[in-house]
Amino acid sequence: MGMGVVNGGVEPFRGEGTSPAERRIIGVLCAAYAAATLMILPFAADPGPVVPAVTTTFGTGVLIADLCTGYLLLVQFRAVPSLPMLLLAVAYFYSAAMALLHVLAFPGAWIPDAPLIGNPQSVGWLFIVWIVGFPVLVLAAVVAEASPLRVEFARRHVGRATTGAVIGTLMVVAAITLATTAEQAWLPQQLQGNVFAAWGNAAQWMAVALSLAAFVAVVVITRWRSLLYCWLGVAMIAFMAFNALAVSGGARYTVGWDLSRVSGLVSSSLLLVFFLGQFARLQRSLAGALLRLRTANETLEQRIVERTEELQASNRNLQKALAERNVLLREVYHRVKNNLQVIDSIIAIQAAGLGATPPEEVLNDLRNRVHTLGLVHQQLMASDDLETFDVAPFLTELGANLSFSTAGERTGIAIAVESDRLIVGLDFAIPLGLLVTELVSNAVKHAFSDESGRAVRVRLERRPDDALLLSVADNGRGHTGGQGTMPGGGGFGLGIVEALVIQLDGKMDTSSAGGTLVRICIPFSKAEP
Amino acid sequence: MNHAVTCVLVVDDEQLIALGLSIALRDMGFQVCGTAATAARAVELAREHRPSLVLMDVRLKGSSDGVDAALEIHRTTGTPIIFITGSREPETLARIHLDHPADILFKPVLPAHLEKAIARLKETGAI
Numbered sequence: 001m002g003m004g005v006v007n008g009g010v011e012p013f014r015g016e017g018t019s020p021a022e023r024r025i026i027g028v029l030c031a032a033y034a035a036a037t038l039m040i041l042p043f044a045a046d047p048g049p050v051v052p053a054v055t056t057t058f059g060t061g062v063l064i065a066d067l068c069t070g071y072l073l074l075v076q077f078r079a080v081p082s083l084p085m086l087l088l089a090v091a092y093f094y095s096a097a098m099a100l101l102h103v104l105a106f107p108g109a110w111i112p113d114a115p116l117i118g119n120p121q122s123v124g125w126l127f128i129v130w131i132v133g134f135p136v137l138v139l140a141a142v143v144a145e146a147s148p149l150r151v152e153f154a155r156r157h158v159g160r161a162t163t164g165a166v167i168g169t170l171m172v173v174a175a176i177t178l179a180t181t182a183e184q185a186w187l188p189q190q191l192q193g194n195v196f197a198a199w200g201n202a203a204q205w206m207a208v209a210l211s212l213a214a215f216v217a218v219v220v221i222t223r224w225r226s227l228l229y230c231w232l233g234v235a236m237i238a239f240m241a242f243n244a245l246a247v248s249g250g251a252r253y254t255v256g257w258d259l260s261r262v263s264g265l266v267s268s269s270l271l272l273v274f275f276l277g278q279f280a281r282l283q284r285s286l287a288g289a290l291l292r293l294r295t296a297n298e299t300l301e302q303r304i305v306e307r308t309e310e311l312q313a314s315n316r317n318l319q320k321a322l323a324e325r326n327v328l329l330r331e332v333y334h335r336v337k338n339n340l341q342v343i344d345s346i347i348a349i350q351a352a353g354l355g356a357t358p359p360e361e362v363l364n365d366l367r368n369r370v371h372t373l374g375l376v377h378q379q380l381m382a383s384d385d386l387e388t389f390d391v392a393p394f395l396t397e398l399g400a401n402l403s404f405s406t407a408g409e410r411t412g413i414a415i416a417v418e419s420d421r422l423i424v425g426l427d428f429a430i431p432l433g434l435l436v437t438e439l440v441s442n443a444v445k446h447a448f449s450d451e452s453g454r455a456v457r458v459r460l461e462r463r464p465d466d467a468l469l470l471s472v473a474d475n476g477r478g479h480t481g482g483q484g485t486m487p488g489g490g491g492f493g494l495g496i497v498e499a500l501v502i503q504l505d506g507k508m509d510t511s512s513a514g515g516t517l518v519r520i521c522i523p524f525s526k527a528e529p
Numbered sequence: 530m531n532h533a534v535t536c537v538l539v540v541d542d543e544q545l546i547a548l549g550l551s552i553a554l555r556d557m558g559f560q561v562c563g564t565a566a567t568a569a570r571a572v573e574l575a576r577e578h579r580p581s582l583v584l585m586d587v588r589l590k591g592s593s594d595g596v597d598a599a600l601e602i603h604r605t606t607g608t609p610i611i612f613i614t615g616s617r618e619p620e621t622l623a624r625i626h627l628d629h630p631a632d633i634l635f636k637p638v639l640p641a642h643l644e645k646a647i648a649r650l651k652e653t654g655a656i
Contacts, residue, residue, distance in 0.1 A: 330618060337615040338543065340637040345549020348640075352552045434545075499544035502566075 018227050026230040030215075030237045037241040037263075044248035044256025051258070052108045058261040059103030065268040066096035072275045074162060081153035081161070084144040088232075090165050091137035095268065097173040098130035105181065118181030125180040128203045131243055135210035138236065142217040142229070204247035211240035231274040238267035335426065339373055342430075349496055365441060368405055372398060372433040380426060388529045391429060391460065392419040398433055399440070399458055406444045412454065413444055419460040422468070425529030431503045432460075432470070438497045439472040439518055448476040468522040470506075475515040536562035536578055540571040540595060541586040541613070550584055550613075553640040557647070568593035568601075575602045581656050582631075582647065587614040587621060599628040609655045611646055613638055631655055 018026075070092035077085040103109045104116045105123040115123060144150060153161050215236040222229040242264040249256025346369055350362060375398055383389040399417035424432070436458055443456045457473045501508045506522040537559045541547040547564040554561050562578035565571035567590045575583065583602060587595040599610045609631035614621060617635060625633060632646045650656045 330616070334615045337636045338546075341549070341615070342543060342545050344637050344639070345543075345545040345547075345552075348549040348552045349545070352556075431544075496545065496548075499548045503544040 018224055018230060022227065022230070023224045026224065026234060029234055033234070033237045033241060037244060040245065040256070040259060041248050044245055044254060044259075045250050046255045048249075048253055048255040048258040050253040054258060054261050055106045056103055056109045058265055059099045059106070059109065061265045062099035062268040063096050063103070065265070065272045066092045066099060069268070069271045069275070070096060072272075077162065078158055081155065081158045082144075083149075083151040083153070084141045086153075086161060086165050087137060087141035087144055090169050091134055091141060092268075092271070093166065093169045094137060094173065095130065095134045097169065098126065098133070098176075099268075101126050101173070101177060102130060117177075122181045124200060126176070128200060128207075129176050129180070131207040131239075132203060132210065135207060135214050135236070135239060138232070139210060139214040139217055142214055142221055142232070145229075146221050201247050204243050207243040208240050208247070211236045211243065215240065228271070228274065231270050235267045235270040238263050238270065242267055339430075343370060343373070346496065349499075353495070361445075364405070368402065368437055368441060369434060371401065371405070372437045373430060375401070376426060376429045376433055379429070388423050388425050389429070391422045391424045391432070391527075394429065394433070395419045395436065395458065395460060398436055402437065402440045402444075406441050411444070411448075413448065414455045415440060415444075415458065416455065417458045419458075420462045422460070422462065422527060423529060424527050428504070428527045428529070431500045435470065435497065435500045435504070435520070436472070438495075438500070442497075443472060443474040443476070443516065446476075448474070462524065466524045468524055468527055470520045470522065471517060473515060473517040477515075536560040536580045538562055538571065538574055538578065538580040538583045538608075539564045540566075540568075540583060540589065540598060542566040542588065542590040543586075546586070550638075550643070553643055554584075556640065557644055559647075567591045568595065568598035571595075571598040572601045572605070575606055575608060579606055580608055582650070583608050583610045584643075585610050585612050587612060587616065587625065594624075596624050596627055599630075603628055609650060611643075611650075 070089050073085060073089035073092060077089055101117075102123065105118045105126050107113055107115045107120060107123070110116045118126075215233050218229050218233040218236065224230055224233075242260045244260075245256040245263060246260035247256075249258075249260060251257065347366060350366060354362065375394065379389040379394050380386060396417045396419070399415045403413075403415040440456055440458060448454045453475065455475055457471075459469075459471045459473075461469050463469055497508075501520055504520070504522045504526055506520045506526075508518065508520045510519075511517045537554050539547050539550050539554070539561055541550065541564070544564075544566070547566070551561040551564060559582075562580050563574040565574050569591070571583070571585070571589075574580075583599070585595040585599050589595055589598070595612065595614075599612070602608055602610065610628065611632045611634060612625050612628075612630045613634045613636060614625070615636040622633070631650055634642055634646060647656070
């Protein structure tokens, strides 16, 4: 049947489903309309007001309403090209044309006491052809909705089908006009005065029956599932009442006749009102959608602005970070080169003071110094800020390294390290580390002659007078050769130790009671990163 | 050596580097009239010893750098100055060129580099 099936969302009217509440309202409306009509029928023949303008008003109203409805149904047909829609459009165009002819042929509708076209008999024939033809076409449309009969047109045939339907309708109407208004000696007289002949009444009752049949077809075939057909059903009830009242009234200007015109107008207006209601709903939802769209647009623009600002800020941060990174990298390279120069200098100083030192010992000393530099960088890498670190664990590790990289471990000399916690930077840690390396190496190499209980103690403490005190003590023989250190520098009176002490702005003193004790006092400000 | 070089002043805030350079100079037969770690000390030593050549590091301890010291020494004694720097950055080089450097050497510097630079200066008669 295809009524309740929403066809890809392109059926804005016909495909409108109905809610149970709507179906109930439509049902009650049909029943009430039919009941009201039945209640009026006994009084239909009573004389009613004689208003000649009734026909003009009725005919013109039906003409306009049916024309509009026919046009809208045709629009609907172009959206969903099915045969029922085309037949329905044809039915309303036909009704519009017949309403026009009815007014033109009705005596007194335009000019006093005479029809504009045809003769006094024409209006009767035209009326009968109208009221029988319209429900027949509607019935055909509704029956065509039944699934085995339902025909859909191919898109490319829609234009031709539309044109054909309109031209066909016009040709039929033209033929009817000619047949009823020209010479109608061959047509039986069906008006006696302004009253239908008996078979004319039969024709009107047939129109009542056809309207009822169309209504039943709507109920049976569409099962109230489409709002358009629901209203078409109401229109059929009104059309049935239109004819029943007219035939019961019997003559013009009876109660039945007058009310039949009203019902006819109602019948033709119902689908138009339905369409207008749909338009209003679409209009409302469109306006709502536009409003939402505008709000969404504004939100979107706002978000774009915010996002752009975020991106620009993040870009600026990145550029800043990049610039900082470049500065840092340059700084690192600079320090690497400086350290290489330091290593080169250490080698030069060592070479200048070589004397009779065995080459493997010289090379081992060099490797210890390079390793100390490496250890400082390792501490930096492991630190959180990559710039400073605690000197205590560094000295502990350095002591441990020296205990097995110098002769210490081999010869059973214990190297103990004790240090206060102190956060330092590269510029302090390198000379300090090298100083400890030199002093410990020298102590291990030169301080001991016997084999028992040998120990080297390294201690870094922060004194109350805000000076740092580095002390390296051994319990050896208090050897000759200056201190536990060997002055080098080949003639400059400076060795690595002295150079490092100067580097740290330190003061060094040596005592040799119960071994050698070297004490170096460094201003605390040197250690501050 | 047939040259009129009386002595060389070494300026570097790394004592080990200053010492290493001093040893290199001594091995080339030059006398080192002192080492300085700050710009002020460098100017002071230059006034005192009137060296025929200064080896100048750019980064020094304290607020003034090697270029400040070099400009001052140039002004007072006119001694040619060889800059020794770890940085090849345009900013540093531009700053060095504020003075009229006799030469620029980049760390790490080997004794051979130093010897060549001094030989060039001798050829041009700068020292």
